[in-house]
Amino acid sequence: QEVTIRLATVNSPTSESFLKAEEAAARVTERTEGRVQFQMFPSAQLGSTTDSIEQASQGQPVMTFTSASFLAGFGVPELAIVEGPFIVENTDEAERLAFSEIMNGFYDQLAETAGIRAVALNWFDGPRHMIGTAGYTDPVSLEGVRMRVPPVETWIKTFEPLGVIPTTVEAAEVYSALSQGVVAAAESPLTGLRASGWQEVVKHITLTGHFNLFTGWVMSEATYQALSDEDRAILMEEFRTGGQELTALSADLENEIRTEFEAQGVTFHEADVEAYREKTASFYTSFPAWPDGLYDQIRAAATGE
Amino acid sequence: MIRRLLELVGSVLPVFLIAFLVLVVAADVFARNILRVPFYAAHDLAILAFSASVWLGLIGAALYGQLFGIGFFVELLPERLRRVVVVLSHIIVIIIAVAVIQAAIAQITTARFTTFLALGWPKWIVAAILAVGMGGIIIVQLVAIVEIFRGEGADA
Amino acid sequence: MILAAIAFVVLIVLRVPIGFVMLGSSMAYFSVNPMMASIVAQRMGSSMESFPLLAIPLFVVAGCAMARGGIAEKLYSFAESLVGHWKGGLAQIAVLNSVFMGAMSGSANADAAIDARTIVPVMRRRGYSNAYGSVISAASSLIAPIMPPSIALIVYGLLTDTSIGRLFMGGVVPAIIIAIALMLTVRWTAVRRNYAPSREERASMGEIARSGWIASWALAMPVMLLLGLRVGWFTPTELGAVAALYAFLVGVFIYRGISWRDTYDLLRESAHTTASVMFIVAAAAVFSLILSLEQIPQMLIGALLAISENKYVVLLVINLLLLVLGTVFEGLALVVILGPLLIQVANALGIDPVHLGVVLVFNTAIGSLTPPVGTVMFTVCSITRCSIEDFTKEFLPYLAVLIGVLLLLTFVPPLVTFLPDLMF
Ligand code: NA
Numbered sequence: 001q002e003v004t005i006r007l008a009t010v011n012s013p014t015s016e017s018f019l020k021a022e023e024a025a026a027r028v029t030e031r032t033e034g035r036v037q038f039q040m041f042p043s044a045q046l047g048s049t050t051d052s053i054e055q056a057s058q059g060q061p062v063m064t065f066t067s068a069s070f071l072a073g074f075g076v077p078e079l080a081i082v083e084g085p086f087i088v089e090n091t092d093e094a095e096r097l098a099f100s101e102i103m104n105g106f107y108d109q110l111a112e113t114a115g116i117r118a119v120a121l122n123w124f125d126g127p128r129h130m131i132g133t134a135g136y137t138d139p140v141s142l143e144g145v146r147m148r149v150p151p152v153e154t155w156i157k158t159f160e161p162l163g164v165i166p167t168t169v170e171a172a173e174v175y176s177a178l179s180q181g182v183v184a185a186a187e188s189p190l191t192g193l194r195a196s197g198w199q200e201v202v203k204h205i206t207l208t209g210h211f212n213l214f215t216g217w218v219m220s221e222a223t224y225q226a227l228s229d230e231d232r233a234i235l236m237e238e239f240r241t242g243g244q245e246l247t248a249l250s251a252d253l254e255n256e257i258r259t260e261f262e263a264q265g266v267t268f269h270e271a272d273v274e275a276y277r278e279k280t281a282s283f284y285t286s287f288p289a290w291p292d293g294l295y296d297q298i299r300a301a302a303t304g305e
Numbered sequence: 306m307i308r309r310l311l312e313l314v315g316s317v318l319p320v321f322l323i324a325f326l327v328l329v330v331a332a333d334v335f336a337r338n339i340l341r342v343p344f345y346a347a348h349d350l351a352i353l354a355f356s357a358s359v360w361l362g363l364i365g366a367a368l369y370g371q372l373f374g375i376g377f378f379v380e381l382l383p384e385r386l387r388r389v390v391v392v393l394s395h396i397i398v399i400i401i402a403v404a405v406i407q408a409a410i411a412q413i414t415t416a417r418f419t420t421f422l423a424l425g426w427p428k429w430i431v432a433a434i435l436a437v438g439m440g441g442i443i444i445v446q447l448v449a450i451v452e453i454f455r456g457e458g459a460d461a
Numbered sequence: 462m463i464l465a466a467i468a469f470v471v472l473i474v475l476r477v478p479i480g481f482v483m484l485g486s487s488m489a490y491f492s493v494n495p496m497m498a499s500i501v502a503q504r505m506g507s508s509m510e511s512f513p514l515l516a517i518p519l520f521v522v523a524g525c526a527m528a529r530g531g532i533a534e535k536l537y538s539f540a541e542s543l544v545g546h547w548k549g550g551l552a553q554i555a556v557l558n559s560v561f562m563g564a565m566s567g568s569a570n571a572d573a574a575i576d577a578r579t580i581v582p583v584m585r586r587r588g589y590s591n592a593y594g595s596v597i598s599a600a601s602s603l604i605a606p607i608m609p610p611s612i613a614l615i616v617y618g619l620l621t622d623t624s625i626g627r628l629f630m631g632g633v634v635p636a637i638i639i640a641i642a643l644m645l646t647v648r649w650t651a652v653r654r655n656y657a658p659s660r661e662e663r664a665s666m667g668e669i670a671r672s673g674w675i676a677s678w679a680l681a682m683p684v685m686l687l688l689g690l691r692v693g694w695f696t697p698t699e700l701g702a703v704a705a706l707y708a709f710l711v712g713v714f715i716y717r718g719i720s721w722r723d724t725y726d727l728l729r730e731s732a733h734t735t736a737s738v739m740f741i742v743a744a745a746a747v748f749s750l751i752l753s754l755e756q757i758p759q760m761l762i763g764a765l766l767a768i769s770e771n772k773y774v775v776l777l778v779i780n781l782l783l784l785v786l787g788t789v790f791e792g793l794a795l796v797v798i799l800g801p802l803l804i805q806v807a808n809a810l811g812i813d814p815v816h817l818g819v820v821l822v823f824n825t826a827i828g829s830l831t832p833p834v835g836t837v838m839f840t841v842c843s844i845t846r847c848s849i850e851d852f853t854k855e856f857l858p859y860l861a862v863l864i865g866v867l868l869l870l871t872f873v874p875p876l877v878t879f880l881p882d883l884m885f
């Protein structure tokens with residue numbers, strides 16, 4: 001059974017996640033002796049992330065780059081919890097959680113309700129930090145700060161308790177918005193910052209590491225089921241490996257980027273993570289759709305205890 | 306009667322939608338700078354009003370002859386043939402509009418999960434309004450064809 | 462692919478509206494290469510979700526409110542008192558105001574919408590032809606996507622990891638060159654057409670002061686908007702809404718020129734203009750999917766690298782190719798699809814990414830003025846009711862000049878890169 005999968009992402013063809021995906025795809029094609037081939041569609045050529053998830057959900061042979069909380073909207077609200085503030089300590093915990101039994105249960109549920117198969121949600125591109133006109137070591141200093149926050153539930157429920165004035169700014173306008181002061185702060189992983197160049201206009205980065213997004217690849221369940229057991233295993237394995245490689249690469253890049261930014265006059269601030277954790281704890285009690293005890297189950301799965 | 310209905314859907318509604326769009330964007334600026342509170346839904350409301358005003362306003366634009374075409378080649382034709390071509394082009398638009406309606410219905414029935422993030426409303430609303438807009442376009446084309454056969458086809 | 466091309470040509474010849482031409486030929490393509498049944502509706506719907514596109518209706522409304530509320534009239538009377546004794550003075554103003562508008566809005570569509578609604582009616586009254594005014598509004602709007610802040614340059618920067626600060630600096634000199642080139646062309650065409658100066662001699666200081674005083678509420682508008690933008694009250698997109706509201710309120714309460722009936726009419730006009738332009742943008746989103754699905758961009762890159770190792774030869778080929786693609790594809794869509802791939806060619810040949818970015822954005826911006834498909838052309842023509850044929854005839858000398866500037870920027874990279882190299 002031969003298949004050509006359309007691999008879609010809104011990221012650019014020079015982004016690390018896309019380059020790693022190209023490598024993973026090539027390994028799959030090689031190991032399946034050409035039974036599984038790929039066509040590449042970077043830069044949103046097949047449409048937005050939502051568009052390509054819908055295409056996959058309709059049974060089109062599409063594989064796309066997305067994240068767990070985004071998928072929560074497709075009938076599995078529990079998935080949003082893994083993108084809560086400070087839920088994992090480090091990427092080892094994140095990796096363990098991504099392939100845990102409880103998460104696998106959610107993935108199966110996703111396949112059933114929405115026709116989407118999670119291939120590997122372990123493509124961690126580094127923790128997200130805050131960037132702005134000042135350092136925000138203590139969450140108190142965020143009070144009244146206009147911050148760029150996407151109008152997404154997980155962001156809103158994290159940043160409202162921090163006392164910021166959340167402001168919606170489209171990705172393409174953030175650079176101007178920061179330089180003119182429409183917003184004073186934004187948040188992003190360091191690798192993302194290097195691409196978007198926000199550090200050119202605001203010079204303080206606070207290493208909060210508030211989110212660790214469970215980004216990665218999902219595909220059409222129908223296409224997935226049409227593969228042989230052997231090919232499925234190869235596909236899952238290689239994209240998991242790709243994720244691990246990206247995670248390692250992002251960690252390596254962080255130091256490099258930090259040096260590079262410091263040379264550009266950026267000041268790095270450590271964050272009082274405990275204070276941040278405390279102030280955002282209400283996040284975990286604010287989703288009525290979650291069953292009781294979900295937080296403890298997730299923590300147990302992450303720590304492997 | 307038909308014209309008044311088309312005017313209502315293709316002009317009056319879009320007028321309110323456009324006014325709403327301006328006010329909602331301005332209100333967001335006001336909320337952020339003066340009241341210092343977030344207005345999450347502003348973005349979604351603006352996009353929704355924008356799409357709706359486009360799909361419906363298209364009916365009005367068609368009614369007032371504001372849809373762009375390249376008339377250069379048609380104008381080279383003799384009068385009788387030109388009429389045939391004009392009717393043909395109206396029929397082609399109807400066919401394409403029907404196909405868009407089919408696609409919109411497919412979108413409404415299959416895209417069950419995507420929502421406007423801040424509003425929580427399903428996105429198929431946009432597809433539904435698109436279908437209405439295309440329905441209006443079909444009626445405008447039919448009216449135009451009827452007028453041509455009545456010998457009122459001044460636009461040919 | 463071939464079927465889609467044939468459908469495109471046949472439908473164009475039959476005078477099917479452009480939006481439907483693109484939808485029809487896309488459907489012809491999908492009938493041979495099936496996608497999901499809802500693909501057309503999905504693409505059309507999500508193409509509306511881009512926030513920068515909201516600038517179009519907002520600035521269209523702002524332009525209508527300025528025109529009907531009296532602000533435009535007073536602004537241009539004042540400007541006329543300054544340069545009315547020049548040949549083609551009003552047309553020169555139309556170019557100059559785009560330098561200032563460009564420094565605020567960053568979108569050619571937004572600038573063209575304002576110009577077409579405000580200055581073209583005044584030009585018509587002073588004896589300029591409708592097509593001439595339309596072309597000036599459209600051509601001068603090309604300054605906006607090059608002058609910082611520019612939406613297209615930001616999009617390019619995000620997709621190619623190029624410093625946006627450097628890109629912005631790279632746009633400054635080219636924007637000024639474009640403005641000067643256009644002003645010279647305006648002078649030349651105005652002389653040839655014998656467009657007399659609107660007044661015999663230079664206005665006296667007293668006259669200038671008087672018309673300036675009358676226009677004070679109007680003159681305050683750009684000042685306040687620029688101020689609001691610089692201190693961060695609103696983004697360039699939001700500026701459209703603030704401008705619309707300001708022009709409307711001044712029209713109602715200060716100049717008392719707008720009645721309920723006028724309000725309805727200006728909004729209806731705005732709605733129809735927005736709809737006819739945005740429908741084409743939505744159809745273009747479906748149409749450009751064909752490029753992607755056929756993997757044209759990837760093939761293109763391989764072909765380009767095979768042509769020559771001389772970067773100027775390759776740049777020339779890229780420019781010609783983009784000008785051709787620009788006639789039928791939407792400018793920003795080309796930047797998004799081709800930008801990240803062309804940057805690979807640039808890296809391989811040692812072309813500065815800032816240089817490529819400015820050239821790419823300017824080139825695709827020219828495409829938004831060329832028939833058969835060009836959103837800026839449609840925005841202007843929809844507002845001024847100018848036919849595409851008349852517009853095209855009048856546009857030819859400007860097209861020649863714009864391509865000349867494009868080639869100049871292509872072959873003399875320091876014009877683009879000098880300033881960013883100096884500042885960074
Ligand atoms: Na202008």
Ligand code: NA
Pocket residue numbers: 787788789790827828829830831832833834835836
């Ligand atoms: Na064009």
